[in-house]
Amino acid sequence: MRIFFQSFIFILLCSCSMIPVNSQKINGVSFVASRDSIHEKHVNPIVQINANYAAIMPFGFIKNLTHPVIIHNTNRQWYGETKAGSKQYINELRKKNIKIMIKPHIWVRGGEFTGHVKMENETDWKLFEDSYTQFILKYAVLAEETQAEILCIGTELEQFVMHRPEYWNYLIVEIRKVYNGKLTYAANWDEFKRTPFWNAIDYIGIDAYFPVSDSKTPTVLECIEGWKPHVDIIKSLSKKEEKPILFTEFGYRSVDYSGKEPWKSDRSMTNVNMEAQVNTTQALFETFWKEDWFAGGFIWKWFHNYEEVGGVANHQFTPQNKPVETVIRNFYKR
Template sequence: MKYIKLLFLSLIVLLQSCNGQEKINGVSFVASGIPVTDEHTNPVVAVHANYAAIMPFGFTQSLDNPELRHNSSRQWFGETRAGVKQYAESLQAKGIKIMVKPQIWIRNGEFTGYLKMKTEADWKTLETSYSNFILEYAEAAQEINAEILCIGTELEQFVANRPEYWSNLIIEIKKVYKGKLTYAANWDEYKRTPFWKQLDYIGIDAYFPVSDSKTPTVEECLEGWKAHKKTIKTFSDTYKKQILFTEYGYRSVDYAGKEPWVSDRSMTNVNLEAQNNTTKALFETFWKENWFAGGFIWKWFHAHNEVGGENDSQFTPQNKPVEAIIKNHFKSHK
C-alpha cells in the first residue's frame, strides 16, 4: 500500500511538471570581474529563485564588424568560459539550475538586433566567428550540465538575413549539447523568428508596452497585457511549445510600462510604485498559465548589498520594494 501511495505521488509530480506547473523562477545573474562566493549566491537563494541565467559575452567593434572576440583575458572573469563554470558550480551547490545565455556586446552599446553585414564575405566571417562563440558555450553548458542553453539574444537582422545558417547551427549545437534549447527573441521579433520548431522553448525578451501612465496601476497593466497575451498564447499553441521569458522586468522610473526596453540614462525620476505594479501585473498575467514556462528577471548583480536601493532608477529589483514582491511570488509559484 505504501508503495502504491508513493507511486501515485510520483505520478502527480510528473503530471504537474508536464503541465508546466513547475515554473522557472529565474534571475539574470550579471557577470563580474571576480569569482563568486556564498556571499554572492545566498541572496539568489533568499529570493526563492530556482534558476539563474549566466551570461558570457562576445564583443565586436561595430554593427557591421564580423569579428567576435570572446573568452579573452581582457574580459571580466564572469564573461569567460572559466567564469561560466565557476558561477554555475557555485549556484548549483545551492540547488539553483542554470541557463547559459551567451550574448554579444557591440561597442558603444549599439542594439544587437541591427547587427548586419554589408558583404557576403563578411557574413561568412561572422557566421564562422559566431559558431566558434556559441559552440564554445554549448560545450561549456554540457560540461556543467546546464538545463537550458540560449543560442542567441536579440539578433533579428542576423537571423532574418541568414536563416539557413541558423538552422544548420542548431543542428551543430545539438551534437555538442544535450539539454534544452531556446533563443531570446526581442518582444517585437519573436513572431518572425524562423526556427522555433527546432528548439524546446519559444524565448522572448518580454519588454512589451503595457501602459502610458506615469505611475501605471496593476489594473491598467493587466488591461495592457490582454492583446499581447492573446497573441503569445496563439503562438505557443501553433508551435506546441511553452513560452519562456528569457528576460523580463521593469525599471523603477516614471512611465515604466510605456517603453520598458529603454535602458539609457535619460529616464531618471525614480518611481518604485511603477516598478511594483508593472511587475505584479506580469506575474498575474502569465504565471498561472500551463503554456508559460516562467522567466528570468532582468537583472541581478553579484554584490547584493552594494546595488539597487530606493534611489536607483535602473532595472535591478535588488534592495527595492519589488524584491519582496518577487520573493513572495517565487515562493508561492514553484
C-alpha cells in the same frame, strides 16, 4: 467489473490531462557577470528570493554593427564574461541547487542594439557566421560539461536571423551534436513573431519588454489590461508551435512611465518611482505565472554584490533592495 475498469481508466486519463504542462515554473534571475569570482555569500540572496534558476551571461564583443569578428573568452574581459568565469559561477550556484541557463550575449561597441547587426556582403556574412559558431559552440560544450538545463543560442539578433535563416538551422544541428539539454533563443519583444526556427528548439524565448501602459504610475489593473493584446499573440504562437513560452528576460525600471517603453535602459529616464516598478511587475506575474503554456522567466537583472546595488534611489532595472523584491519573492515562492 469490466465497466468499472473502463470507468477508472477514463477518470485517470481525465485527471492526468488536468496536470499543468509546467508544474514547476522557471523562477530565474539574470546573473550579471562581474570582474570577480563568486562565493556562497553572493548566491544566498538568490536563494532567499526563492529563485530556482540563474541565467549565466558570458560575452563576446564586436567593433561595430557590420564587423564580422567576435572577440570572446580573452584575458581582457571581466572574469564572469569568460568560459572559466561562467564555469565557476555555475559550480557555485549548483551548491545551492540553482539550475542554469547559459545565455551568451554580444556587445557592440558604443552600446549599439544587437538586433541591427548586419553584414554588408557575403564574404563578411561567412566570416561572421564562422565567428558566431565558434562563440556559441564554446558555451554549448560548457553547457554539456556542467549539465546546464538550458542553453540560449542567441540574444536579440533579428537582422542576423532574418537574413541568414539557413545558418541558424545549421547552428542548431551543430549545437545538438555537443549538447543534450534544452535550447531556446531570446527574441526581442517585437521580434519573436518572425523568428523562423521555433519548431527546432525547445522553448519560445522572449525578452518581454512589451509596452503595457502610458501612465506615469500605472496601476496593476491597468497593466493587466495592457497585456491582453500581447497575451493573445503569445499564446497563439505557443499553441501553433506546440512549445512553451519562456521569458528569457523580463523586468521594469523603477522610474516614471515604467510600462510605456520598458526596453529603455539609457539615462533619459531618471525620476525614481518604486510604485510603478512594483505594479508593472506584479501585473506581469498575475498575467503569466498561472498559465500552463508559460514556462517561467528570468528577472533582469541581478548583481552578485547584493549589499552594494539597487536601493530606493536607484532608477535602473535591478529589483535588489527595492520594494519590488518582495513581489518577486512572493510569486517565486508560489
